[in-house]
């Protein structure tokens with residue numbers, strides 16, 4: 658039996674079927690991962706739908722598929738490979754999540770965000786999140802990149818929140834503040850970097866919202882989001898950010914506007930995941946360049 662299989666066997670075998678995870682579970686998972694890699698990452702990056710190509714730029718790569726990590730949800734969505742990629746990006750030690758879990762895949766909010774607490778337990782204090790999102794702001798174009806300045810947890814309005822349940826203070830406080838979730842210095846760094854790179858015209862700053870999905874929004878839902886000041890909408894990210902802020906991480910987020918949402922009742926177009934992936938493909942080089950520059954400049 659390989660060392661890895663033996664380790665897995667020693668772990669609580671029920672860990673894979675759990676809906677929520679104790680501090681000790683997360684400790685076990687983090688040490689299982691660190692036993693398998695040499696890298697000691699200081700920055701975590703979650704890659705959104707179709708945005709996992711950033712991993713191609715990682716040097717000294719060490720890769721672990723989620724299926725080999727106890728408790729980790731496996732990726733079921735096209736455009737999410739389901740791998741942890743460790744190594745160097747712009748000379749910094751990082752771990753990239755090449756693919757994320759979503760609540761709409763049927764995972765509990767706690768399982769969806771397990772990787773974030775695991776990263777924290779591995780010694781990571783800064784988290785970059787990216788996603789594909791529909792453009793709600795009528796001035797946005799497909800292919801724009803939006804630095805996230807705030808979010809609306811619409812899923813939370815319906816009780817979907819990974820912080821629900823018994824609170825273990827070793828993770829963080831019962832009532833975490835969320836008014837400064839997206840770090841101001843990192844937002845400024847990203848916007849200035851975008852300007853320097855000549856990306857100013859298509860890099861914006863705005864508000865992201867999350868509904869659980871998996872269906873795309875109705876016309877009236879999109880009009881509602883527009884009226885309450887949302888610029889882009891998706892089906893992810895918010896649970897990850899809630900958990901990251903709860904455990905004291907510094908967070909930066911970017912959305913790629915992959916499609917315009919449908920705001921007219923008689924429109925013939927419909928939103929679809931193929932368009933989301935195609936836009937990701939088309940803009941991936943720009944996004945990779947911007948991300949590597951930001952990683953280069955960030956102090957960890």
Ligand SMILES: O=P(O)(O)O[C@H]1O[C@H](CO)[C@@H](O)[C@H]1O
Pocket residue numbers: 704705706707734757759787788789790870891892893894929930933
């Ligand atoms: O948020 P990410 O994972 O980037 O993906 C977005 O794209 C998918 C829909 O096309 C959904 O998963 C939505 O959340």
Ligand code: HPA
Pocket residue numbers: 789790791792873874890891892915916917918928933
């Ligand atoms: O239009 C959208 N709506 C919700 N999620 C999305 N993810 C990419 N595009 C969209």
